[in-house]
Amino acid sequence: MKRKITLKQIAKELGVSIGTVSKALKDSKEISEETKEKIQAFAKYYNYKPNNIALSLKNRKTKTIGILIPEIVHHFFSKVIQGIEKVANKKGYNVIIGLSNESFDKEVINMEMLASGSIDGFIMSISKETLLQQDYHHLNETINQGMPIVMFDRVVSDIRCDKVIINDVEAAKKAVNKLIKNNCKKIAIITTKDYVNVGRLRTQGYVEALNDHEIAPEPELILKVDDKLVTEDYIDVLEEEIKSLFLINPDIDGVFAVNELYAITTMKVAKNLGRKIPEDLQVIGFTDGVLSRHASPSLTTVTQYGQKIGEVAAALLIEKIESEASEDPVRTVVIETELIERESTK
Amino acid sequence: MKRKITLKQIAKELGVSIGTVSKALKDSKEISEETKEKIQAFAKYYNYKPNNIALSLKNRKTKTIGILIPEIVHHFFSKVIQGIEKVANKKGYNVIIGLSNESFDKEVINMEMLASGSIDGFIMSISKETLLQQDYHHLNETINQGMPIVMFDRVVSDIRCDKVIINDVEAAKKAVNKLIKNNCKKIAIITTKDYVNVGRLRTQGYVEALNDHEIAPEPELILKVDDKLVTEDYIDVLEEEIKSLFLINPDIDGVFAVNELYAITTMKVAKNLGRKIPEDLQVIGFTDGVLSRHASPSLTTVTQYGQKIGEVAAALLIEKIESEASEDPVRTVVIETELIERESTK
DNA sequence: TACTAACACGAAAACGTTTTCGCTAAGAAT
DNA sequence: ATTCTTAGCGAAAACGTTTTCGTGTTAGTA
Numbered sequence: 001m002k003r004k005i006t007l008k009q010i011a012k013e014l015g016v017s018i019g020t021v022s023k024a025l026k027d028s029k030e031i032s033e034e035t036k037e038k039i040q041a042f043a044k045y046y047n048y049k050p051n052n053i054a055l056s057l058k059n060r061k062t063k064t065i066g067i068l069i070p071e072i073v074h075h076f077f078s079k080v081i082q083g084i085e086k087v088a089n090k091k092g093y094n095v096i097i098g099l100s101n102e103s104f105d106k107e108v109i110n111m112e113m114l115a116s117g118s119i120d121g122f123i124m125s126i127s128k129e130t131l132l133q134q135d136y137h138h139l140n141e142t143i144n145q146g147m148p149i150v151m152f153d154r155v156v157s158d159i160r161c162d163k164v165i166i167n168d169v170e171a172a173k174k175a176v177n178k179l180i181k182n183n184c185k186k187i188a189i190i191t192t193k194d195y196v197n198v199g200r201l202r203t204q205g206y207v208e209a210l211n212d213h214e215i216a217p218e219p220e221l222i223l224k225v226d227d228k229l230v231t232e233d234y235i236d237v238l239e240e241e242i243k244s245l246f247l248i249n250p251d252i253d254g255v256f257a258v259n260e261l262y263a264i265t266t267m268k269v270a271k272n273l274g275r276k277i278p279e280d281l282q283v284i285g286f287t288d289g290v291l292s293r294h295a296s297p298s299l300t301t302v303t304q305y306g307q308k309i310g311e312v313a314a315a316l317l318i319e320k321i322e323s324e325a326s327e328d329p330v331r332t333v334v335i336e337t338e339l340i341e342r343e344s345t346k
Numbered sequence: 347m348k349r350k351i352t353l354k355q356i357a358k359e360l361g362v363s364i365g366t367v368s369k370a371l372k373d374s375k376e377i378s379e380e381t382k383e384k385i386q387a388f389a390k391y392y393n394y395k396p397n398n399i400a401l402s403l404k405n406r407k408t409k410t411i412g413i414l415i416p417e418i419v420h421h422f423f424s425k426v427i428q429g430i431e432k433v434a435n436k437k438g439y440n441v442i443i444g445l446s447n448e449s450f451d452k453e454v455i456n457m458e459m460l461a462s463g464s465i466d467g468f469i470m471s472i473s474k475e476t477l478l479q480q481d482y483h484h485l486n487e488t489i490n491q492g493m494p495i496v497m498f499d500r501v502v503s504d505i506r507c508d509k510v511i512i513n514d515v516e517a518a519k520k521a522v523n524k525l526i527k528n529n530c531k532k533i534a535i536i537t538t539k540d541y542v543n544v545g546r547l548r549t550q551g552y553v554e555a556l557n558d559h560e561i562a563p564e565p566e567l568i569l570k571v572d573d574k575l576v577t578e579d580y581i582d583v584l585e586e587e588i589k590s591l592f593l594i595n596p597d598i599d600g601v602f603a604v605n606e607l608y609a610i611t612t613m614k615v616a617k618n619l620g621r622k623i624p625e626d627l628q629v630i631g632f633t634d635g636v637l638s639r640h641a642s643p644s645l646t647t648v649t650q651y652g653q654k655i656g657e658v659a660a661a662l663l664i665e666k667i668e669s670e671a672s673e674d675p676v677r678t679v680v681i682e683t684e685l686i687e688r689e690s691t692k
Numbered sequence: 693t694a695c696t697a698a699c700a701c702g703a704a705a706a707c708g709t710t711t712t713c714g715c716t717a718a719g720a721a722t
Numbered sequence: 723a724t725t726c727t728t729a730g731c732g733a734a735a736a737c738g739t740t741t742t743c744g745t746g747t748t749a750g751t752a
Contacts, residue, residue: 004462004491006738017702022740032700047487052463053402054738057707062399064442064464072431073424075636081418085445089456094464096410096442099431110435116350117398117708118410118440141393145350264640271642290421291640294610296617352708363732368710378730400708403737463738 005046014042056117065317066114068098068107068124070154075260075289076306077125080152083310084123091318093120104129108138115142120321123313125153128227132195148320150313154198162320163332164313166304168198171337172205173212175256175284175302178339180213182282182346184254188221188245190262199224202258202286221249225262235265242269255283260291263299267344283344297343304337351392360388402463411663412460414444414453414470416500421606421635422652423471426498429656430469437664439466450475454484461488467663469656471499474573478541494666496659500544508666509678510659512650514544517683518551519558521602521630521648524685526559528628528692530600534567534591536608545570548604548632567595571608581611588615601629606637609645613690629690643689650683 011018016035024031024039025048031039056062065088069077081097088095096119098110107127114122122142130136131154139159143149149161157163179187189206192199203224207217223245225238242265246252255270257263263285267277275281277297285292288303312333320328357364362381370377370385371394377385402408411434415423427443434441442465444456453473460468468488476482477500485505489495495507503509525533535552538545549568556563569591571584588611592598601616603609609631613623621627623643631638634649658679666674 002491007740008738018739019703019741020701023701026740030700035700049458049462051403051738052459053399053408054463054707055740056399057397057403057709057737058739058741060707072418072427073421075419078419078424081443082445085418085443089445094442094444094459096440097427097431098440099428099435112395113398113440116395117400145348261640268640268642290635290637294607294614294637295640296614296642353710354708364709365711365733366731369731372710376730381730396710397708400737401710403707403739404709404711406737 004051005043005048006051007048010039010042010046010048014039061321062118062120063092064094064096064119065314065321066096066098066119066122066124068100068110068114068122070100070102070125070127072097072099075291076153076287076304079306080125080310080313083307083312084314085310086307087311087314088318093314093318100127100130102127102129104133104135111138111142115145115147119147121148121150121317123150123152123310123317125151126156128154128196131156131197148317150317150320152309152313154196156197160330162313162316162330164309164316164335165332166309166335166337168201169205169208171286171302171304172202172256172258173209174337174339175286176206176209177212178300178341178345179254179256179282179284180209180215182254184282186221186249186252187215187254187256188223188249188252190223190225190242190245190255190257190266192258193224193226199258202256206256221245221252238262238265239269242266243273246270246273246275253281255281256286257283258286260285260287260289260299260301263301263344264291264295267295267297267299278344278346282346284339285344288340292340292342295344300342300345301340302337303340305335309335350397351389351394352397353394356385356388356392356394360385407667408464408466409438410440410442410465411660411667412442412444412465412468412470414446414456414460414468416446416448416471416473418443418445421637422499422633422650425652426471426656426659429653429658430660431656432653433657433660434664439660439664446473446476448473448475450479450481457484457488461491461493465493466667467494467496469496469498469659469663471497472502474500474542477502477543494663496663496666498655498659500542502543506676508659508662508676510655510662510681511678512655512681512683514547515551515554517632517648517650518548518602518604519555520683520685521632522552522555523558524646524687524691525600525602525628525630526555526561528600530628532567532595532598533561533600533602534569534595534598536569536571536588536591536601536603536612538604539570539572545604552602567591567598584608584611585615588612589619592616592619592621599627601627603629604632606631606633606635606645606647609647609690610637610641613641613643613645623690624692628692630685631690634686638686638688641690646688646691647686648683649686651681655681 007018007021011021021039024036085095100107107130152164155163191203194200210217255266257266263283267283270281285299285301288301292299292301353364353367357367367385370382431441446453453476498510501509537549540546553563601612603612609629613629616627631645631647634647638645638647
């Protein structure tokens, strides 16, 4: 077990100075060909690789970007990570991951931990608890220390940083318009509580789409699921709520769900109640994950290109990290969404 | 935008030496109460946090562990990451992620990059290409440099490092035994090519289970899918292969698939061919992901507790990192699997 | 022969810590 | 009055780099 070799050891072994070794390995013309060859050969033989930590300290750059997300066992988030990793890697960056588990405290702790020199910038999606408490001091402090942040998905607009989002309102309208066009007369929405901004915006899109077609939105068709505590029997509760929605409003013939799980669960409940999909009931979900593709019937859904979001976020962040200007304008990039039609709609 | 404050700045501002500041913040009894209070108050006011990079350089520890996996958009792997992150975080470690995308080259590059000082140890699952080429020099080199590695899932046994695995043979036998007990007479297996060791072992378990019940394994019931190149039409190819399996062997009444996707696809194809599940055909999958739970019918599956695997791997790694002994024995921990019965079996 | 220029290399600072060692001065002990 | 402790602090090395600047040697030029 030999420790990694350092410049100092090479220098000592070859009877030259550390500086000379460093320059030789960088092919500096300050050093004679002869010496360079000797040093390079030696370094190659011992598989010398510069120590990243020392470089980071010297350059005050870590070449690492931090990702801070609520959870990782989630198709959308892992797609985003994949996208981030792809462009980060291409530009010589590593990614380090922090999970908040939807907890405010863990988000703050993780952020402070990573902000203490470990990374050059953040890409993040805010936890639900933070959204609920509306306490963003950790974000502002980080930004004030000159560390760039790019937010995606769950963003908060009055933070001064770049953002990568989709147009949730428009995307939701696309979905609901499709249901209306497909002759649905009574369209329900399964959504989240309003403090989750993406849920709120999608609900807003639902309402707007109905209004556009002069359909009066009915409050009892709007089911706002409380998912603050995702417990074991979470799915059961969800099923119960959806079931009573159908029992109270038996003539629902279209459902727009703001995520995959709500949509899949809706189909399951509806099938158990004897509904045929898409004949009796048409369902559209949000986010194109593995569930939508492989459910039966497969799910028509609004896809938000997660990988693309990650790629753009990483590109924005790296650009900001490497730009000299300390105060350039904040940008918001809107990624297109698309309605993917499958078997759950006519 | 104020840069993060350093010891040097505090020292200068307060007219003391850097060493004094450092000691004061550590509550060293070398420093007078008066001075300590002054320094601590100042540090708190300016939100001083020691620079991780400088600490890493000094201590030759990064308090970071590297995860190297083939892909991240995958329920099992993200579960493992979740487990790793959980115990790592509890012990004050961060996790940094490298994706190999099943490519040998990316695995090597990522490994070298991270091994150059960025992390204290690896947790990894080998890429398929590496498995195929059987070139493990990068692993051995890393280990020789004194950096501990813990392998999980796709391990290679003759590498000298800790491993966290499941008993694939036994797990597969559990599944096939269940099918046999449920009166299946003609049981097929959908598996991978043999170079993927987990696939090979599960196939072996299938064969052993049949032999145990004095059923002669029939080669035409063993479908080894070639997933070397996962292209766009990958699913279509998979469906075709499974379809012809059923056409050639119409009396198949049980299928054991070595992963979720194969199992779900099998159910889809079978349903299209008019089979009722579980009446005409019983299906058991491997790995309990979101698909298994929410498919219809929901899938009976062998669960390999991914989060547990991650937790154990992280515990092993951190223990090794923090142990003084340079040469302790390598350990292999076997995590229990369990057969979760759902609707796809009787 | 004396001066300059190019060449090849070394010394040292810097990045931000921690920690060991040494120094000074005040009080205690002799 | 002299020596011994001890409290309180500073200096400096070390982690592994990069880079600037300085310096000695040699060769070329006047």
